[in-house]
Every structure is written in structure tokens, then in C-alpha cells.
Amino acid sequence: MAIEAPSTKFAVDGPEQQTVATFVQLLAGAVKHHSLYPENHSIAKQHLNKIFTTLSSFLKDNQVLHLVIDKTSIIYDGSILYEGKNNDNDIAFLLGRDGVEWIEFLREIEQWEIQSLLKLINLNRRSDIDSDGNIATALWETDLPHIEYKTIDLTALDIPLLNFKSFQVAPESATTFDSTEEESDTSIQDDELSPPQDLEDTEEDASHDEPGPSLTLTDLDTSLWQLSEMEKFQLDAMIRTEEEGVDTSSIIDVLFILLLLQTDTQEALDIMEFLQDRFQDCLQQQRFKYALRILVTLNKIQSTDTPLQKQLDPLITDLFQAVAKPESLRDLELFFTSPDISVPDNEIAALWKLLRLLPSSVMRALAPLSGKVDLQRFGLSFISIFETFGEEDPQTLAEVSTELNEKVCLLLLPFIKRINIEPATHILTAMALHPSQLVRSRVFHLLLEWNAVNTHKLFPLIEDQDPVIRQTLLSLISKKRSPRMELMLCKHIQEKITKSSDSDYILACYNALGKTGGAQCIPFLKKQLLQKSSLGTLFASGGGAHKEGAALALMTLRKAEARKIVQEGAASIIPDVRSACRKALGGKHAS
Structure with missing residues (x-):
């Protein structure tokens, strides 16, 4: 017996309904984004944990959570908590389409059951001819112990049935032309010798034996189906690309469309996490143009003067700060230390552009890599990053100066001499404590030439290996x-x-x-x-x-x-x- 649809309203009253509403929104978001990441991915795990934690908090005081599915709506206790759309990314639409009337989550539910539910919904998104099952069937086959449901009996509905028995793709063909002729002659002779049949019998036999419309395929030249070596290579590449996942460009487009349509801060935060993870995946795969595209688009959103921009601005700022950290850029170490010669020049150019779009704190991630970078190949571009940020943020360049490679420090000296004396002195004072004796000597004498030696900050140099530096510093200390x-x-x-x-x-x-x-x-x-x-x-x-x-x-x-x-x-x-x-x-x- 079908459950009668309750009266619906959109109000969310009390903490209990608020918890259920949050759970439904999280579940809907997980279904929407489930195809973007494998279930063992960190982002997917985080989202799953949020869903399970929210559900557990409700079931702590309740035996069961009962949700009614009404077309594209999800209803709890007579209130519409979720209103979806008619597309295969929407949880309410998918459940309603496949005949699920209601679904229940019992108190003893475990996290793997939520994960299995998301997986089976994702596997049965499509309802076309290529899809063998539906969500209702998958729920029955999976038999999740703490998820109950009720489905509509589709066989009881007034649906016209088609009998495909009379249709044949092709009749059985004879093995040879001669045997066909022989059988044809025999059948003619039989017809001539056989007595006439009753008309009723003839019509009855015809109803059983009359073949349907047929389609006979002619033999084609098999050479048409033979692939060249290049075509085989291209086909293999296409298959690998398809197996490795969804097209990166499409994923980025979808994520930004979803981001611009969001009005819920939590949903926007989840999408930003997906974008950050996609950015790091692009770095790992050395697809720097796509990583650059993510940053450029976020910059454009941040530069607009709209209510949406005000909502997203802190989230975008946090993302830029996060991806500039050493742990986010660790994949660049492999690229710089063992550069792949197959990476196109335009991808490498995109890398330098995206690094300049990051906050100046990115120097903290790049400085330790300076001793591993192939300076013959990347030297000028790598150093230009420090020149760009060093002028706008001399404090950070000063802080990382002792981590820079000796050669990089020496190559930066002409740039430091060109900038204003105050930030230049600040950078050189920090660099004067560099582990390299050559760097310390060059920088100390440059500061001495500028009459800019800070004896307090450079006090550790009174025990320098270079006696000239020691004596000079002690002499300067003795002056006042x-x-x-x-x-x-x-x-x-x-x-x-x-x-x-x-x-x-x-x-x-x-x-x-x-x-x-x-x-x-x-x-x-x-x-x-x-x-x-x-x-x-x-x-x-x-x-x-x-x-x-x-x-x-x-x-x-x-x-x-x-x-x-x-x-x-x-x-x-x-x-x-x-x-x-x-x-x-x-x-x-x-x-």
C-alpha cells in the first residue's frame, strides 16, 4: 500500500529538523559530486564522514530516520527539506524515478552502508538502454542491513507491453547457395504433392511460423577494420584517458558552474575543497595549464563586485594560501629534480604564471627546492619568481634567504642592489647568515660598503670562519x-x-x-x-x-x-x- 503524501512546507523548526536538513543536503551533495572522485579519495572520505557524523547525531536520540520521496522532493515529518531538479545528478529525482517511495536509516547503521548507498545510486544514474538495472533493484540486491525502503510496484501500473517475438534480426541462412536451391526445389515439390489444408489450420500455422521482418548483412572487406599502428596507438591512448577518469577540463567547468550557483556556504566550501584537490592533481600530472585555469578563474570571481563575491572571497583567499604551502606543492620537487622532457613549453610557461598568481608565501615552498632545480634549464624563470615576490614582500624573501642555494643567492644579488635600500638591506642582513662562506663574505662586504651592518642581527658572525669578518664585526661593536x-x-x-x-x-x-x-x-x-x-x-x-x-x-x-x-x-x-x-x-x- 502506497504511503499518502503528507502536507508539505519548507520551514525547518527546531534542532532535530535542522540536523535532518543538514544530513539531506550533505547526502544530496555527495550524490552530486560522487562521480568526480573515487570513494577512497581524501575529499570523498571527508564528505562521507560529515554525512555519517550528522546522521549519527540524529540517531543518538531517535530509533529511525524516515524520509519520504515525492518526485523531486525529500520530506521529513511533513516538511519538505530538499527540493531537487529533474536531472541525474539529483538524489530525489533518482530515487523517485526508480520507484523509491520512502527510505529509512536505522540506529545501528554503519558508515560503509552510507558509502554503499552512494555507490549504488551513482552506478544507476542512467536510465537508458545501456543501463541494466535501477536503484530499487540495486537496493534489493545489496540488502543493506540498516537501510529500509519501499518501492512502487511498476508491474502493477497500466503500461502497454510489447511482444518482440515476431521480430527477427536475420533468418537462419543456408551454408551454401546450392543447398538453398535444393531446399527450394524440394519445398516446391512437396507443395505440389501435399493435399490442400483447411484454411483455419493454415491461418493458425501462419500465426506461429511466419517469419518477421529480416535484415541481412552483406560480407564486408575485412581490411576496412584493420587499424594502422598509429591508429592503434591513438585508440590505446583514448582508452587509457577514459579509464583514468573524467576529462579534467569538464570537471573544472562543472565545479565552477556549481560554485557560481551555490547559496549555501557549506556547499561552496565543499566545492572549493574539490577545486583545491583538482589543482594538486593537475600539478602531479604536470598539467599546469589546467592548474593555471583554476587560479585565473578564481581570481576573476574574487575581482567582481557582487554579493556572491563577498561570500566566496574568504574561501578563495584560504584556497590560495593553502595551495601555496610546501605540502601542497611537493609534486613540483619531482618535476624540478627530474624534469620530464616531454612536457611542452606552453605547460612549463603556465607553471611560472600560476606560481606568480599565488601568495608571496610560496617562496617558503620554493626556497628548499632551489638546490635541486636544474638551473641550466629553469634558472632564469625560477629566480624571477623570487625577484617578483622579493620586491613586494622583502620580509618573506629575507626569512627564506638562508634556505636558498648558494648559486641562487649570488644570482639574486644584482636584483637586490637594484631595489630600494631599505628592503635590500633587510634581505642582505638575513642572507649574511647563509651557510655558504662565499655568500656570507660577499653579502657582508656589500653591507659594509653601504655602511649598513647591523651588529646586533649579525652578532653570530663574530665566530665566523673568516677572520676578516670576525675582526671587522668586533671592531664595529667596539665603536659605541x-x-x-x-x-x-x-x-x-x-x-x-x-x-x-x-x-x-x-x-x-x-x-x-x-x-x-x-x-x-x-x-x-x-x-x-x-x-x-x-x-x-x-x-x-x-x-x-x-x-x-x-x-x-x-x-x-x-x-x-x-x-x-x-x-x-x-x-x-x-x-x-x-x-x-x-x-x-x-x-x-x-x-
């Missing part, structure tokens, strides 16, 4: 007093050069501390001077340099408190303390 630099030098001496054997370097550090420091370093210098030397330190090649340097720094401070410490040390019973203090005082015991 700075409480901040005073603390930095104290920490460096205490943590980095305590066991150093380079006496000249140790003395240079203490000398710089004496010239840049103030009263706050006096306790530290006093401790360094008067503390008892360990046996190892006493006989180390640089052991006495610390006491000598401390005494020298105390005198250089030009403070009475500091001078008094040195004078008292000159009378110490400890030989190395007494020697260091007397040397700082000029070789005389001060009174």
Missing part, C-alpha cells in the same frame, strides 16, 4: 657602548669561548666588551678574573687569556669600581691573576 651588546658579549664569552684555545680571539672579545659595556658587566668580569683556575684551564693554551682579557676589559670600562678590582688583583697571591692585572695596569703595581 650598548647595554644590549654588553649582555650579548658576556653570554658569548661565558658559553662559547670558555674553552677556546685562540688567545687573540679571546682577547678581542674582552676588548670589545670593555669598549661597549658598562657597569652591569663588572661582576661578570670580576668573576672571570678572580675565580680559581682549574688545572685544565691553567695549562690550556688560551687559559690565561681569559684573566688577561677580563683585567683589560675592566680597565677599558674607565670606571673607578672596575679599576679598583684590577688594582687589588695586582697584589693577589694567585700568580695568573696578579700577572693579568699588572699587565693591564701597564706592568706596575698600582698603589
Whole structure:
């Protein structure tokens, strides 16, 4: 007995109906997009999880979710929660078309059952001659344990039936022309010898034995069906393309059409996720023109002044930020390190264009690849990306500069010299800490030439392998007093050069501390001077340099408190303390 269609209304009242409405919308969206991605795809899994979570939240307080299908509508508790369209992408249309009156989801349902339902709906979208079944039949065959349904009995409907028994594609043909003639002669003789039959019998036999209309195919030259080697190759390529999935261009078109028609933010977000995933697939397949097309179209949407643009703007911005991250561009590493020579030039040109459309943060993804890129092939284009973004966002270029390959850094120097002095100095200051000795030396001397050495930011260079850089930096530090630099030098001496054997370097550090420091370093210098030397330190090649340097720094401070410490040390019973203090005082015991 068919269920009587309830009165319908579009209002969604209360949290329970809201949950059901969300579930129905998610289910409809999954059916709409199910053919775009395989069921084990991350995007498809995310959508499936949302559907199952929403359904589970409803079934937590209810034994069953009962949905009525009325043509292109889905009804719950007398309210229309979904109104679809007459096409094979619409869940309500598909269920109604195949005779499903209602469908129920029971409390103990499992996620695989939802996945199976989506799969069987997708497999039975078409209702033409090429389709062998329908959704109702598939539900019966699959027998999902926690999904119940009721279907219309199509056989009970007043549908005219056609008897195809009288139709024949072709009669049985004789094996040879001679045998046909012989049978024909025999039949004539039989007709002549046989007695006349009753008319009624003749009509009855005719109704059973009379052949229907026939179609006889003539033999064709088989050479017409033989494919050339090139045709076989093209056919194989077409088959592979078809097997690998739906045409990329069509998918992109469909996704953008759906995006522009959406009024629901969640639906728009789901489509943006599909677009992001399609973008990454294009990069993986080195189909950069399609990836570029996605970004260009999103840019156009974002540049329009419409209510839709305001709704989509944050979603588009998030997508651009997401695809610019290293994890999204990881497939470019394989392309840059093992470039496929079969990739057309126009595809490679599209790659450079799409990279320029991304946010400047894309430099974080590209910088680590700079040492792996085939610079002979991609060098100029690769470097131009950093030039483009470096001028508009010098901060990010500065942050990634130490990750750039040595050769890339050196090739960027002419560009850095051309831009404004302030951003150029910022970039060079960061690049001066590059792991490459050659880069550090070139950049440091360029900053020195510009009188733009920031001693605080370049402080790590006081222990550079290049003695010229070390001495120059310590000399610059010594030019003015700075409480901040005073603390930095104290920490460096205490943590980095305590066991150093380079006496000249140790003395240079203490000398710089004496010239840049103030009263706050006096306790530290006093401790360094008067503390008892360990046996190892006493006989180390640089052991006495610390006491000598401390005494020298105390005198250089030009403070009475500091001078008094040195004078008292000159009378110490400890030989190395007494020697260091007397040397700082000029070789005389001060009174």
C-alpha cells in the first residue's frame, strides 16, 4: 500500500529538523559530486564522514530516520527539506524515478552502508538502454542491513507491453547457395504433392511460423577494420584517458558552474575543497595549464563586485594560501629534480604564471627546492619568481634567504642592489647568515660598503670562519657602548669561548666588551678574573687569556669600581691573576 503524501512546507523548526536538513543536503551533495572522485579519495572520505557524523547525531536520540520521496522532493515529518531538479545528478529525482517511495536509516547503521548507498545510486544514474538495472533493484540486491525502503510496484501500473517475438534480426541462412536451391526445389515439390489444408489450420500455422521482418548483412572487406599502428596507438591512448577518469577540463567547468550557483556556504566550501584537490592533481600530472585555469578563474570571481563575491572571497583567499604551502606543492620537487622532457613549453610557461598568481608565501615552498632545480634549464624563470615576490614582500624573501642555494643567492644579488635600500638591506642582513662562506663574505662586504651592518642581527658572525669578518664585526661593536651588546658579549664569552684555545680571539672579545659595556658587566668580569683556575684551564693554551682579557676589559670600562678590582688583583697571591692585572695596569703595581 502506497504511503499518502503528507502536507508539505519548507520551514525547518527546531534542532532535530535542522540536523535532518543538514544530513539531506550533505547526502544530496555527495550524490552530486560522487562521480568526480573515487570513494577512497581524501575529499570523498571527508564528505562521507560529515554525512555519517550528522546522521549519527540524529540517531543518538531517535530509533529511525524516515524520509519520504515525492518526485523531486525529500520530506521529513511533513516538511519538505530538499527540493531537487529533474536531472541525474539529483538524489530525489533518482530515487523517485526508480520507484523509491520512502527510505529509512536505522540506529545501528554503519558508515560503509552510507558509502554503499552512494555507490549504488551513482552506478544507476542512467536510465537508458545501456543501463541494466535501477536503484530499487540495486537496493534489493545489496540488502543493506540498516537501510529500509519501499518501492512502487511498476508491474502493477497500466503500461502497454510489447511482444518482440515476431521480430527477427536475420533468418537462419543456408551454408551454401546450392543447398538453398535444393531446399527450394524440394519445398516446391512437396507443395505440389501435399493435399490442400483447411484454411483455419493454415491461418493458425501462419500465426506461429511466419517469419518477421529480416535484415541481412552483406560480407564486408575485412581490411576496412584493420587499424594502422598509429591508429592503434591513438585508440590505446583514448582508452587509457577514459579509464583514468573524467576529462579534467569538464570537471573544472562543472565545479565552477556549481560554485557560481551555490547559496549555501557549506556547499561552496565543499566545492572549493574539490577545486583545491583538482589543482594538486593537475600539478602531479604536470598539467599546469589546467592548474593555471583554476587560479585565473578564481581570481576573476574574487575581482567582481557582487554579493556572491563577498561570500566566496574568504574561501578563495584560504584556497590560495593553502595551495601555496610546501605540502601542497611537493609534486613540483619531482618535476624540478627530474624534469620530464616531454612536457611542452606552453605547460612549463603556465607553471611560472600560476606560481606568480599565488601568495608571496610560496617562496617558503620554493626556497628548499632551489638546490635541486636544474638551473641550466629553469634558472632564469625560477629566480624571477623570487625577484617578483622579493620586491613586494622583502620580509618573506629575507626569512627564506638562508634556505636558498648558494648559486641562487649570488644570482639574486644584482636584483637586490637594484631595489630600494631599505628592503635590500633587510634581505642582505638575513642572507649574511647563509651557510655558504662565499655568500656570507660577499653579502657582508656589500653591507659594509653601504655602511649598513647591523651588529646586533649579525652578532653570530663574530665566530665566523673568516677572520676578516670576525675582526671587522668586533671592531664595529667596539665603536659605541650598548647595554644590549654588553649582555650579548658576556653570554658569548661565558658559553662559547670558555674553552677556546685562540688567545687573540679571546682577547678581542674582552676588548670589545670593555669598549661597549658598562657597569652591569663588572661582576661578570670580576668573576672571570678572580675565580680559581682549574688545572685544565691553567695549562690550556688560551687559559690565561681569559684573566688577561677580563683585567683589560675592566680597565677599558674607565670606571673607578672596575679599576679598583684590577688594582687589588695586582697584589693577589694567585700568580695568573696578579700577572693579568699588572699587565693591564701597564706592568706596575698600582698603589
